[in-house]
Amino acid sequence: MKLNIVPARTGVTWVKLGIQTFFKQPLALAGLFFMYMAAATLASLIPFVGVVLALAIVPAATLGLMAATLEATKGRFPMPAILVSAFRAGQQRSRAMMVLGFLYAAACLLIVSVVPLFFEVPVSRESALAPEMQGAMLMIMALYLPVSVLFWHAPALVHWHGVTPVKSLFFSAVVCFRNAGAYVVFGLTWMAVLMVIGLAVSLLAGLLASPEAAAALFMPAALLMAAMFSTSLYFTFRDSFDASPTDDPDNTDNNPTPGETP
Template structure:
């Protein structure tokens, strides 16, 4: 495994590849993303541990969606079982992914604990779009950015390269920071895409007399865009590391 240094314009290429691959298998990739969202929602409803569990499955689900994208690039239809790929590559890597998951949950819960110490978040729907709430959201995004950098490639490194959880966080941060230009362009490009599609959806929704119908139109489009974004994550990994996976590995000594 070798870290790659890529030009900033590569960020646009990653977005294009993600969108192109999504449309190769739109039903499968969108369906898998919706399945993950449903599983996370159900997990969050479990008393006491639900929120922690919903957060802890994020790295494994991210890996599953990346594996599905890899299948789509090969012209294959990814099946639902691919979402649990992280737990089918041997006990050692499954345990490592679980550790990574709980580290992610701990980091996110730390943010939730920190935010009220610095800002007062609105507690009702009417204040959700106020400048105060926008400030809170911006503050949360700033706090989450380091977590995103650390965990961006960590699931793939654990699963496909057998890197330990702590080292995977380190390598993920190093490659993202060394390719900051490409990842910045990647993020900006996706923002432009989302804004363009959001504008189209808003215009169409404004033509619908019923607010309920407009809301019903916006939510599926937002989920589809999130699924499309998840399809582009694999290409950021493929472009950032020289060695790319061909199949899910089962290392010697591990049992599925």
């Protein structure tokens, strides 16, 4: 396995491929994303440990959605069982994924523990939108950015390449920094897409002259956009690493090939 350096314009390509692949299997990919969201919501309701469990399953769920995207690129319908792909690759890699999950949960809980030391944390949607809460939200975003960089590719590296959890965090950070231009363009492109979708929903709600219609339309649109975003993550991994066919624990045909288009 080696790291690839890609041009900044590749970020736009990742967004385009994510949207195109989503519409190849929209019901399956949207359904899998909603299943993950439902599982995380149910886990969070468990007393005492619920929040930790909901955070700990994020890396495994990310890998499952990436594996589903890989299936879709091959014209196959990803089945629900693919969401637990991270725990079907042998005991060693399953344990490594669990370690990665709890490292992610610890990092997120550390952020929410640090921020209240400097700002009053929002307790409601209304207070979160208040001007005095903007500092807290900006701090949360600033602290989460390095966490996102560390864990961006870590689940795929653990699962498809057998990399240890700590090394996977290091490699993920290195490739994100070396391809910073592409990832910045990737993020900006998704922001532009979200703005366009939001504007379209607002215009439609204006035509209907109903704020309730806007709220009803915005939530499913936001969830679909989140599902498309999760689909695009696979392509960021595929083009950032040059994989060896023997690295795939499940099937050598499942190995990502840089530059391959769906």
